[in-house]
Amino acid sequence: MATVPDSVEIEKVCKTYASGLQALRDVTFRVAPGEFVSLLGPSGCGKSTLLLLLAGLLPVSSGSIRIDTTVVTAPRPDVGMVFQSAVLLPWRTLLDNVLLPVELLRLPRRAHEERARELLAMAGIEDFAARLPHELSGGTKQRVAICRALVLRPRLLLMDEPFSALDALTRDRMALELLRLWEQLRPTVVFVTHAIREAVFVSDRVLVMSPRPGTIGFETDVKLPRPRGLSIQESEEFNRYAGSLRRAIEAEEVV
Amino acid sequence: MSLSRLTWPLGVSAVALVVWEAAVGALGIKAVVLPRPSAIAAVVLERWPLLLEHLWPTFYQILLGFALSVVGADNYVRGLFDPDMWFALLVTATYSLITVPVQLGLGFVMAVLLVYSERIRKGVLPLIVTSQIVPKVAVAPLLVVWFGTGDLSRLLLAFLIAFFPIVINTVVGLTSVDDDYIKMARAFMGTRWQIFAKIRLPHALPLIFGGMKISITLAVIGIVVAEFVAAQRGIGYLIVMANGLLDTPLMMAAIAVLSAMGLALYGLVVALERVVVYWHVPAETTAGGTP
Numbered sequence: 100m101a102t103v104p105d106s107v108e109i110e111k112v113c114k115t116y117a118s119g120l121q122a123l124r125d126v127t128f129r130v131a132p133g134e135f136v137s138l139l140g141p142s143g144c145g146k147s148t149l150l151l152l153l154a155g156l157l158p159v160s161s162g163s164i165r166i167d168t169t170v171v172t173a174p175r176p177d178v179g180m181v182f183q184s185a186v187l188l189p190w191r192t193l194l195d196n197v198l199l200p201v202e203l204l205r206l207p208r209r210a211h212e213e214r215a216r217e218l219l220a221m222a223g224i225e226d227f228a229a230r231l232p233h234e235l236s237g238g239t240k241q242r243v244a245i246c247r248a249l250v251l252r253p254r255l256l257l258m259d260e261p262f263s264a265l266d267a268l269t270r271d272r273m274a275l276e277l278l279r280l281w282e283q284l285r286p287t288v289v290f291v292t293h294a295i296r297e298a299v300f301v302s303d304r305v306l307v308m309s310p311r312p313g314t315i316g317f318e319t320d321v322k323l324p325r326p327r328g329l330s331i332q333e334s335e336e337f338n339r340y341a342g343s344l345r346r347a348i349e350a351e352e353v354v
Numbered sequence: 355m356s357l358s359r360l361t362w363p364l365g366v367s368a369v370a371l372v373v374w375e376a377a378v379g380a381l382g383i384k385a386v387v388l389p390r391p392s393a394i395a396a397v398v399l400e401r402w403p404l405l406l407e408h409l410w411p412t413f414y415q416i417l418l419g420f421a422l423s424v425v426g427a428d429n430y431v432r433g434l435f436d437p438d439m440w441f442a443l444l445v446t447a448t449y450s451l452i453t454v455p456v457q458l459g460l461g462f463v464m465a466v467l468l469v470y471s472e473r474i475r476k477g478v479l480p481l482i483v484t485s486q487i488v489p490k491v492a493v494a495p496l497l498v499v500w501f502g503t504g505d506l507s508r509l510l511l512a513f514l515i516a517f518f519p520i521v522i523n524t525v526v527g528l529t530s531v532d533d534d535y536i537k538m539a540r541a542f543m544g545t546r547w548q549i550f551a552k553i554r555l556p557h558a559l560p561l562i563f564g565g566m567k568i569s570i571t572l573a574v575i576g577i578v579v580a581e582f583v584a585a586q587r588g589i590g591y592l593i594v595m596a597n598g599l600l601d602t603p604l605m606m607a608a609i610a611v612l613s614a615m616g617l618a619l620y621g622l623v624v625a626l627e628r629v630v631v632y633w634h635v636p637a638e639t640t641a642g643g644t645p
Contacts, residue, residue, distance in 0.1 A: 154541050180541040186534045190556050190633040200542040202552070231633050247542075 104132040104287040105167040105177065105254040107153065112162035113312075114148055122148040124312035126162070135281060135288045137298040137305045139344060145313025146291045150259050153289060154180050166255060176204060179248030179286070181258045185240035187232040187247075193219065194228040197246045204251070211250060218246040221280060238269040245277065249284065256281075258290045262297065274300055275329055282326055295348070299323075299340045300332060307344060309351035317347035389603040397607035405611050408592040413615055415508055415577045415588070416570075461517050462562075465524030469554075482521065490515045490576065494583045503584035512576030516569040523565030527558025560634045563627040570623050574616045589615075 107130040114123040122145040130136045138146040151157040152164055155174040164171045166178065179200075187196045197215040201208060219225040222242040232240055241261060248256060261277075262270045274297055281288060292298050298305045299321055307317040321340055323331060331337055371391045377383075378390045385393060398405065464482075467474045490511060497507040531554050539549045581590025589612045596604040 151537075156537055156540055174541050174543050176543055178541075180538070182534055182538060184534060186532070186538045188535075188553065188556070199539075199552075203539065203542050203544040203548055233633065 103254060104134075104285060106130060106132045106165075107255065107287065107289065108163075108165040108168075109149075109153075110163050110165075112149070112152065112164060113160045114145070114152060114157070115160045121312040123152075124314050126313065126315055128306060128315060128318075130287055130289060133285050133287055135290065135301060135303045137290045137292055137302040138308055139292055139295065139298045139305050139348070140308035140313070141293060141310060141348070144308040144310035146308050147259050149308075149313065150257050150289065150291050154178060154257055176251060177254045179251065179253030179256045181241075181244050181248045181256070181261045183260045183263055185232070185237070185244040187240055187243055189232050192229050192231060193224065193235070193243050196232065196243055197250050199247060200251050206251075214252075215246065215250050218249055219243075221283070222246055222276065236269075237265050238273060241265060241273060242276070245280070249280070249286075252284070253286050256286045256288045258288065260291055260293065263293070270294075270297070271329055277301065278325075278327060295341050295344050296332060296337075299337060299344065300327065305340075305344060307347045307351065309348075316351045317344075319343060319347075386600050386602050389606060393603050394606045394610060397603045398610060401604065401607065405589075405592070405608060408587055408589045408608070409611055409615060411587050412577055412581065412589040412612070415505065416512065416573045416615075416619065461520055462524055464517075465521045465528065468521070468525050469528045482518065485514075486518050491579050494579055497580070498584045503586075507584065508577055508580035508588075511580040512573045515576035516573040519568040519572070520562065520565040523561045523568075524558055527561030528554045530561075531557045560627075560631050563623065563631055566623050567620060567627075570619050571616060574612070574619065578612065 109126055109128050112123055112126045113121070115121045126145075126149060128136075138149060140146050148157070152159055153166070153171065155171045155178075158172070166175065187193075188199065191199070194212070194215055197218065198208060198211060201211040201215075216225060216228065219228055222245065224239055224242055227235060227239065232243070235243075241264075245261070248258075262273050265273060278301055288301075290298070290301060302321050304318060304320050306315045308314065309316040319340065323334075323336060323340070375390050375392060378388055389397075464478075468479055469475075493514070494507075494511050497510055501507040501510060528550075535553055535557070536549060539553055544552070577588070578590035578593075581588040582594055589608050593605055593608045593612075596602075596608060
């Protein structure tokens with residue numbers, strides 16, 4: 100089941116849009132294979148831009164991004180991506196939505212259908228496999244989007260504020276389910292969020308980004324034991340991490 | 355279709371017909387001015403063969419004009435329905451050969467080109483929009499001068515009137531895809547063609563059907579107007595002829611039959627839409643009333 104995870108090396112990456120807006124300046128960090136790293140910051144700090152660069156959907160202005168030692172110039176088949184909204188195709192059943200990446204790469208459907216059903220089962224939504232997206236809740240749709248990102252056994256999973264459109268209770272449960280999936284599959288994860296507690300809860304390491312232009316200002320290893328349950332959020336250690344990250348974000352904003 | 359959705363429009367129609375019937379009798383209006391609904395119904399029943407004879411050419415031309423607007427396909431098929439007009443067919447075929455490239459460039463194909471080529475969009479879209487401001491009804495006599503009194507003029511007019519909503523709706527449908535869907539498809543290694551076929555096109559289908567629903571009603575108008583101007587048969591011709599004979603009941607019978615046919619064609623598009631766009635729940639689309 101487990102795959103060999105990718106490493107990510109980002110070196111002095113700058114991104115300036117055609118409009119002249121500098122979104123990122125000298126961003127440098129490394130993600131170890133199998134590591135779960137969060138990019139935390141307020142909206143407009145360039146964290147989503149950084150993720151689009153990682154996905155190969157946007158070119159860097161300068162600097163370099165390497166995944167598994169190869170420079171990223173275009174999307175890669177071993178990278179899965181989850182967006183802020185589920186972006187499911189409304190005319191496809193949940194199963195067919197999960198199988199979309201298989202189809203786009205012209206891989207045999209038969210060989211992957213079992214895998215897709217397995218993922219839906221792990222997400223607890225196998226009963227809805229034949230349903231259309233409009234019949235389902237936001238949380239279920241986002242679970243499908245995660246299954247879709249995992250169907251080709253990615254070695255790197257990119258997540259762009261995947262739970263920000265969900266209500267607080269669903270959010271907590273989704274984060275927990277994501278960790279459960281991740282512990283079984285162990286891909287490298289780069290997780291973008293603006294929620295401090297969510298970042299602490301899921302991550303091995305949190306990088307704080309400050310805006311205009313986006314750079315990484317502060318980082319901390321989260322040495323909470325795994326597997327983590329929701330109750331860990333009540334622990335003193337958890338709140339200490341959350342507190343230091345909050346102070347770091349506030350300090351960045353003053354500057 | 356729920357009962358109340360049918361009962362209300364049918365009820366209102368029934369009341370209107372009763373009021374009409376009573377008013378014509380009470381006010382002593384002559385049949386030449388306004389016949390009773392019952393008299394119109396009687397004409398429909400009695401002169402059914404005549405109505406059908408004229409309905410048929412109108413019907414298939416509407417369908418053809420509509421089909422042209424949808425795919426821009428050529429109109430040779432026409433001849434299959436018209437075995438006794440070989441000469442006209444030859445003439446029309448010659449004309450249609452000339453117009454095939456034009457037709458192919460219009461309708462759906464035109465929309466795709468407009469979406470994918472900025473030059474065509476900038477150069478041709480303003481012309482298409484401008485052409486829509488020209489009243490097509492006024493162009494009808496001109497078409498007759500250019501293309502004769504044959505079927506080609508009629509088809510061209512129906513096409514000119516009907517294709518615009520399809521082009522515009524297709525363009526809007528293909529381009530209104532949320533950028534997140536395109537990003538998602540690209541992230542999962544989708545090619546340009548795959549993004550068109552698997553995302554843009556299905557996304558556009560509800561809007562294309564919206565355009566088709568408008569187009570089918572416009573195609574009816576186009577053919578009938580053309581038949582007003584120049585035709586030896588067809589429902590439009592029958593209406594003009596009945597008008598000349600001051601046969602108002604026949605005129606209204608023709609209009610009733612024409613409306614029923616238009617409604618049926620519209621219903622056909624709606625039925626097709628329900629099958630093709632199965633994931634999309636359309637708003638109130640069917641007219642429940644009777645003519």
